[in-house]
Amino acid sequence: MAAVASALFLGLLVPTSASSADAAFTQFIASLWPEAQAEGVSRTTFDEQTRGLEPDYKLPDLILPGRPATGAPSQAEFVQVPADYVKEASIARLAGEGQRLLQKYRAALSEIEKKSGVPATVMLAIWGRETDYGRYTLPYDLVRVLATQAYVGRRKDQYRTEFILALKILGDGVVTRKEMRSSWAGATGLTQFLPSEYYKHGVDFDGDGRIDIWHSVPDALASAAQQLVNKGWQTGVRxxxxxxxxxxxxxxxxxxxxxKPIGQWLREGFVPVRGQKLSAAEQAQPASLLQPEGIYGPSFLTTKNYFVIKEYNFSDLYVLFVGHLSDRMTSPLPFATPWSASKQLRTKDVETMQRGLTRVGLYKDKIDGKAGMQTRAALGAYQKSAGLKVDCWPSEEVLRSIQAAR
Known part of the structure; x- marks a missing residue:
């Protein structure tokens, strides 16, 4: 136990020299063997996959002693304005390819939809958004990413588990290390799962005895659908x-x-676009208001399934992209209301705004530099109190007002 404790202590340090850093990292990785063994990883797999393993200190979201925190990268869904993220050209291209894939995988998609209640177009939209239907080559070695994040990442405990489960996947022989590429955050496969998600939601749809989200499109799509089901997907609800x-x-x-029930929103003056008529069942569904650009751009009444998709990737723009792409596979119509020519504040400026809103008691969520629902609503509340135009959109003008109110 003393040796393990010593290794764990060393694993928390990142010495200045490369050789000592690698030695400490190696000791940290070695200390994980008991946990890996308890998870069912063989000694052979552990040794093969960790031999010569080196950390990647260029990854984002690391905390390195003596160096500034690297911070998470600026993901497009959090720093781009809606018009740039939900870009018409991208939606149109992916929708066209999605229509082709609907036909190619018709039998599998129909069966998955029948079993899960998740529309085939939603599954395909997730695949299209995550990896461009498998065309996008993920840039990182999953094992190295997870090992580094477990060693010096901001979320060490989470990644410690993910690292061990990645070794378990390799030990199961479903995929090779070379094929198990990932994002900087450790998501892998056609539909981008963390290793823990693979074991929670993975489905062997093609019946070959393996859950293969890297090569088997039916497995990847069925697994994506199962993840939505496990998170509360409601059949028949938009x-x-x-x-x-x-x-x-x-x-x-x-x-x-x-x-509120959608019918109540309609009685309060909200009107479905293009004269769409909603059934009594649809009007009875509970929904929340979403205005991604504040009072500018399109408005949406979002159902339970909106928030289920959001658990796949916690971004309003991500859900809008997936939802709209799904719709466009069966309808050529873009959003009825165009996006405005809004500008997005830099992440650090949104963080400053969030701190100011927290200071005056209007914002109680985390400081993350992302202008999500809670930030926009708190901003609108501040605009009301300060006698400003209430548009719920983070602008430089409002930022200056918040800073001056100190």
Missing amino acids: WAYEVQAPAKIDCTLGVPEVT
């Missing part, structure tokens, strides 16, 4: 409805906590 908001809309209502 992800959202685009609506025209009333002229004097209170944009601070756009938070998940404010939920």
